[in-house]
Amino acid sequence: GKTEVIVNEGVSNINYTLDEGLIEFGTAIDDGDYNRAISFLETLEMTSETEAMWRTLSKLSLESNQLFIAERCFAALGDLPKTYYLKHLNEEAEKLEVELNIPDGFQHFSIQAKVAIFMKQFKEAERIYLQNNCIDDAIEMYQQMHNWDAAIEVAEVKQHPNLEKLKADYHQWLMETGQEERAGEIKEHLGEVNAAIQLYMKAGMPARAARVVSSRDDLLENNELVQRIAAALIKGEFYERAGDLFERARSMQRALECYRRGHVYRRAVDLAKLSFPQDVVKLEEEWGDYLVSQRQLDAAINHYIEAGATIKATEAAIQARQWQKAIQLLKYQDSSVASKYYHRIAVYYTSTKEFDHAEYYYVKAGMQKEAIDMYKAAGKWEAAHKLASETMNPREVSFMYNSQAQELDKQGKFKDAEKLYMIAGEVDSAIAMYKREKQYDPMIKLIKNNHPELLQETHLHLAKELENEKQYRQAEYHFVEAKEWKGAVNMYRLNDLWDEAFRVAKSHGGANASKQVAYLWAKNLGGELAVKLLNKYGLLESAVDYAADNGAFDFAFELARTSMKDKIPEIHAKHAEFLEDEGKFREAEDAFIKGGRAKEAVLMYVHNQDWDAAQRVAEAHDKDSIADVLIGQARIAFDNKEFSKAESYLLKAFKPEIAVEYYKVAGMWEDAIRICREYLPNKVDDLQMELQRTAIEQGI
Numbered sequence: 288g289k290t291e292v293i294v295n296e297g298v299s300n301i302n303y304t305l306d307e308g309l310i311e312f313g314t315a316i317d318d319g320d321y322n323r324a325i326s327f328l329e330t331l332e333m334t335s336e337t338e339a340m341w342r343t344l345s346k347l348s349l350e351s352n353q354l355f356i357a358e359r360c361f362a363a364l365g366d367l368p369k370t371y372y373l374k375h376l377n378e379e380a381e382k383l384e385v386e387l388n389i390p391d392g393f394q395h396f397s398i399q400a401k402v403a404i405f406m407k408q409f410k411e412a413e414r415i416y417l418q419n420n421c422i423d424d425a426i427e428m429y430q431q432m433h434n435w436d437a438a439i440e441v442a443e444v445k446q447h448p449n450l451e452k453l454k455a456d457y458h459q460w461l462m463e464t465g466q467e468e469r470a471g472e473i474k475e476h477l478g479e480v481n482a483a484i485q486l487y488m489k490a491g492m493p494a495r496a497a498r499v500v501s502s503r504d505d506l507l508e509n510n511e512l513v514q515r516i517a518a519a520l521i522k523g524e525f526y527e528r529a530g531d532l533f534e535r536a537r538s539m540q541r542a543l544e545c546y547r548r549g550h551v552y553r554r555a556v557d558l559a560k561l562s563f564p565q566d567v568v569k570l571e572e573e574w575g576d577y578l579v580s581q582r583q584l585d586a587a588i589n590h591y592i593e594a595g596a597t598i599k600a601t602e603a604a605i606q607a608r609q610w611q612k613a614i615q616l617l618k619y620q621d622s623s624v625a626s627k628y629y630h631r632i633a634v635y636y637t638s639t640k641e642f643d644h645a646e647y648y649y650v651k652a653g654m655q656k657e658a659i660d661m662y663k664a665a666g667k668w669e670a671a672h673k674l675a676s677e678t679m680n681p682r683e684v685s686f687m688y689n690s691q692a693q694e695l696d697k698q699g700k701f702k703d704a705e706k707l708y709m710i711a712g713e714v715d716s717a718i719a720m721y722k723r724e725k726q727y728d729p730m731i732k733l734i735k736n737n738h739p740e741l742l743q744e745t746h747l748h749l750a751k752e753l754e755n756e757k758q759y760r761q762a763e764y765h766f767v768e769a770k771e772w773k774g775a776v777n778m779y780r781l782n783d784l785w786d787e788a789f790r791v792a793k794s795h796g797g798a799n800a801s802k803q804v805a806y807l808w809a810k811n812l813g814g815e816l817a818v819k820l821l822n823k824y825g826l827l828e829s830a831v832d833y834a835a836d837n838g839a840f841d842f843a844f845e846l847a848r849t850s851m852k853d854k855i856p857e858i859h860a861k862h863a864e865f866l867e868d869e870g871k872f873r874e875a876e877d878a879f880i881k882g883g884r885a886k887e888a889v890l891m892y893v894h895n896q897d898w899d900a901a902q903r904v905a906e907a908h909d910k911d912s913i914a915d916v917l918i919g920q921a922r923i924a925f926d927n928k929e930f931s932k933a934e935s936y937l938l939k940a941f942k943p944e945i946a947v948e949y950y951k952v953a954g955m956w957e958d959a960i961r962i963c964r965e966y967l968p969n970k971v972d973d974l975q976m977e978l979q980r981t982a983i984e985q986g987i
Contacts, residue, residue, distance in 0.1 A: 309336075311327050312324055312327055312328065312340050315327060316343070316344070316347065319351075321344060321347065321348055321351075321353055321356045322356070324340075324344050325344070325356060325359055325360075328340055328341060328344070328363070329363075333363075338364065341360050341363050341364050342360075342364065344356070344360050345357050345360035345361060345364070348360060349402065349405070349406060352393050352394075352399075352402070354373050354376055354377050354380070354393060354402070355377055357373055358370055358373035358374055358377060361373060369405070372405060373405070376398060376401055376402065376405075379392070379397075379398065379401075380392030380393045380395065380398050383395050383397075383398070396415050396416075396418070396419045396421075397421075397424075399415055400412045400415040400416055400421075400424070400428075403415060404428060409428070409429075409432070409437075412425075412428060413425045413428070413429075413437075413441065416428070417441070417445070422441065422442075422445045422447060425441050426441050426442055426447070429441065493516050493519035493520045493523060493525065493528075501531070501532060501535050508536075510536070513532060513533070513536045513538075516532060517529045517532050517533060517541070517545075520532065521545065521548075524549070525549075526545045526546065526548045526549020526550075526551060527545070527546065527549050527551045527554065529545040529549075530542045530543070530544075530545030530546040530549065530551060530554065530555075531554075533545060534558065539558065539562045539563075542558060543555055543558055543559065543562070543563060543566075546558065547570070547573070550577050552570060552573065552574035552577065552590075555570055555574075556570050556571065556574065568593075568594050568595065569594070571590045571591075571593040571594035572590070572591065572594035572596050572599070574587075574590045575587040575588075575590035575591040575594060575596065575599060575600075575603065576599075578590065579599075579603055579606075584603045584604075584606050584607035584609075585607045585609065587599075587600075587603045587607075588600050588603045588604050588607065588609065588612060591603060592616075597616055597619060597620065598620070598624065600616055601613050601616045601617060601620070601628055602628075604616060605628060605631055605632070608635070610632055610635055610636075613628065613632060614632065617629070622651075625651075626651070626652045626653060627652070629648045629649075629651045629652035630648070630649070630652040630654060630657075632648045633645045633646075633647075633648035633649040633652060633654070633657070633658070633661075636648065637661050640665070642661065642662065642665060642667060642670065645658065645661060646658045646661070646662075646670070646674065649661070655674065655678045658674055659671050659674055659675050659678075662674065663691065666703055666706075668688075668703070668706040668707055668710055669706075669710070672688065672710045675687065675688075685711050685712070688707045688708075688710050688711040689707070689708070689711045689713060689716075691707050692704045692705075692707035692708045692711060692713070692716070692717075695707065696720050701720060701721065701724060701726065701729070702729075704717070704720060705717045705720070705721075705729065705733070708720070714733060714737045717733055718730055718733050718734060718737075721733070727749055727761070727765075730745075731745065731746070731749075731768075743768075743769050743770065744769075746765040746766075746768040746769035746771075747765070747766070747769040747771055747774070749761075749762075749765040750762045750763075750764075750765035750766040750769060750771070750774060750775070751774075753765065754778050757782075759778060759779065759782065759784065759787070762775065762778060763775040763778070763779075763787075763791060766778070767791075767795060772791055772792075772794075772795035772796060773796070775788075775791045776788045776791050776792050776796075776800075776804060779791065780804075785804070785808040788804050788808070789801055789804045789805060789808060792804040856881070856882045856883050856884075857882065859878045859879070859881040859882030859883075859884075860878070860879065860882035860883075860884050860887070862878045862882075863875045863876075863877075863878030863879040863881075863882055863884065863887065863888070866878055867891050872891060872892070872895065872897070872900070875888065875891060876888045876891070876892075876900070876904060879891070880904075880908055885904060885905075885907075885908035885909040885912070886909045886911070886912045886915075888904045888908070889901050889904050889905045889909060889912035889915055889916060890912070890915060892904060892916075893915060893916055893919035894919075896919070896923060898916060898919070898920055901915075901916040901919070913940070914940040914941065914942065917936045917937065917939050917940035917942075918936070918937065918940055918942060918945060920933075920936045921933040921934075921936035921937045921940070921942075921945065921946070921949070922949075924936060925949045925953070930949075930950075930953070930955070930958070933946070933949065934946050934958075934962070937949075938966070943962050943963075943965075943966035943967055944967060944970075946959075946962050947959045947962050947963055947967065947970075947974070950962065951977075956978050956981075959974060960974055960975065960978070
């Protein structure tokens with residue numbers, strides 16, 4: 288069967304199938320039933336998991352002294368040496384049980400000690416042997432492992448009678464196995480220094496021999512020994528050790544030679560200061576040369592300075608990129624020598640874009656042209672021009688910059704070309720370049736700064752050119768800049784881009800301009816589309832008025848009939864006034880009547896003294912205006928001094944008061960009083976009093 292566990296992982300339950308084999312093995316181990324564990328493992332194929340279980344069981348069985356089980360485990364693992372060793376122990380334990388008549392041979396100390404050895408617990412094995420007074424067994428154990436030091440230590444502690452023989456055997460073994468160094472260490476420890484030195488030399492370790500000799504004054508006096516060890520050290524290229532040995536032996540010249548050969552210059556200089564002061568400067572320079580060869584340039588500089596080798600110090604400083612130090616060193620050099628270094632310093636400052644410093648050192652190196660080229664390469668045209676002006680004649684400078692500008696122009700580097708044209712005084716060339724490339728923004732900028740009087744004209748010219756190229760947005764910009772925004776509006780109108788025309792008019796011409804454009808836009812659309820457009824902008828009524836005021840009566844009527852019928856009479860009236868001004872009186876009459884303004888038609892005829900027409904219209908459409916016709920006729924009659932005729936008209940119009948006023952103006956007071964007594968008796972007294980005042984004023 289199989290065992291499953293259900294784990295609740297928050298939002299769901301998940302089933303996990305458990306490994307029955309691991310469960311069975313783990314249970315047997317926990318119960319200490321190693322035989323059952325073996326029985327189980329023997330049923331399984333050897334896999335990495337099974338192998339791990341065999342190893343676990345082998346470890347546990349050894350710890351619990353169950354050696355038969357341990358033997359079986361190592362056999363299963365295929366570890367034959369351990370299997371045979373444990374088989375031997377098991378046989379030996381059984382033999383002890385018989386010979387010594389003991390119940391458990393595995394508890395015998397010899398078996399316990401060998402188990403400890405098997406588990407590499409050598410100190411534990413030693414303890415067991417010594418506890419049971421088996422000193423030889425403990426020593427033999429260490430000898431078999433070639434741990435002679437531990438074996439000798441046991442012999443010394445237990446004062447074994449064969450201690451000296453054991454030491455001799457150890458020395459013999461070291462010599463037979465080529466371990467002269469270890470043998471030498473032992474001799475040195477025992478104070479047998481000559482023997483130790485011989486062993487160290489034989490082992491090819493002259494440095495250790497030198498250390499021994501250096502610690503003993505009597506040995507240092509042995510010149511032959513010192514020479515032999517030093518020769519071995521030199522052969523092995525241990526020059527500092529050889530020099531140290533010679534120095535301790537007071538052979539200073541040989542010590543200095545060794546230090547120099549080994550490039551141990553610090554000790555060489557220290558020794559020279561005491562014994563060979565005349566060589567110190569030479570050694571400092573030599574030290575600097577060595578450091579340069581090792582690319583330790585920073586360290587070399589100071590040694591060259593100590594040696595007074597300023598040129599070498601400068602070279603090292605430059606190679607180490609210690610530019611400030613190199614500059615300080617060059618202050619004390621002849622200009623002919625320093626110039627080549629100034630060039631390198633200038634190149635460095637060029638690379639770091641510190642152009643002022645670079646120029647300074649180019650000039651000090653007499654390389655003004657390179658400095659100018661540096662500025663040109665960096666686009667620093669003003670700085671290049673300044674330096675060129677100081678070092679070249681004006682014609683050369685102008686030619687150089689003009690030629691360079693043309694070259695940059697060909698390469699498409701227009702900004703750089705502009706700078707050079709400006710420096711060369713060729714502003715118009717820069718403008719022409721930008722115009723040719725249709726880069727109008729920089730072109731306009733140049734014109735603004737250099738020819739401001741041409742700016743507006745240029746904007747207008749560009750606007751028209753761009754309009755022809757159908758680049759309307761750019762054209763609009765230039766129309767506006769030229770203060771000709773109406774040109775942009777017309778451009779958009781002509782190209783049926785009414786929304787753009789409206790935008791421009793609103794932005795630059797204000798409400799009235801935008802209304803005019805909306806009106807023209809609507810007129811262009813006509814019909815319901817026009818009405819929708821005008822309603823969108825809330826301009827329908829004002830558009831109707833504008834159309835009527837500007838003589839576009841057909842369009843006005845079209846708009847009004849679609850959505851503002853109440854405006855139709857008003858349009859007729861404006862149309863009538865227009866026709867009247869045009870002298871089309873009959874058409875004007877019809878329009879006045881359609882607009883519900885028959886009285887104005889009457890007055891029109893009165894004004895033009897067409898009395899019959901006035902009378903006709905008044906009688907047909909506005910009887911209240913008949914009086915106006917009669918009054919008009921009366922005014923003309925009075926002007927013509929046809930007083931009785933005028934009076935007749937006014938009386939027919941029931942306007943005697945106007946007749947009185949006309950007679951007064953004409954100085955005909957008697958006729959005025961007559962009319963007043965007959966038709967306005969209540970005003971006779973007032974009229975007579977006015978007559979008296981007038982007479983008095985006139986002195987009558």
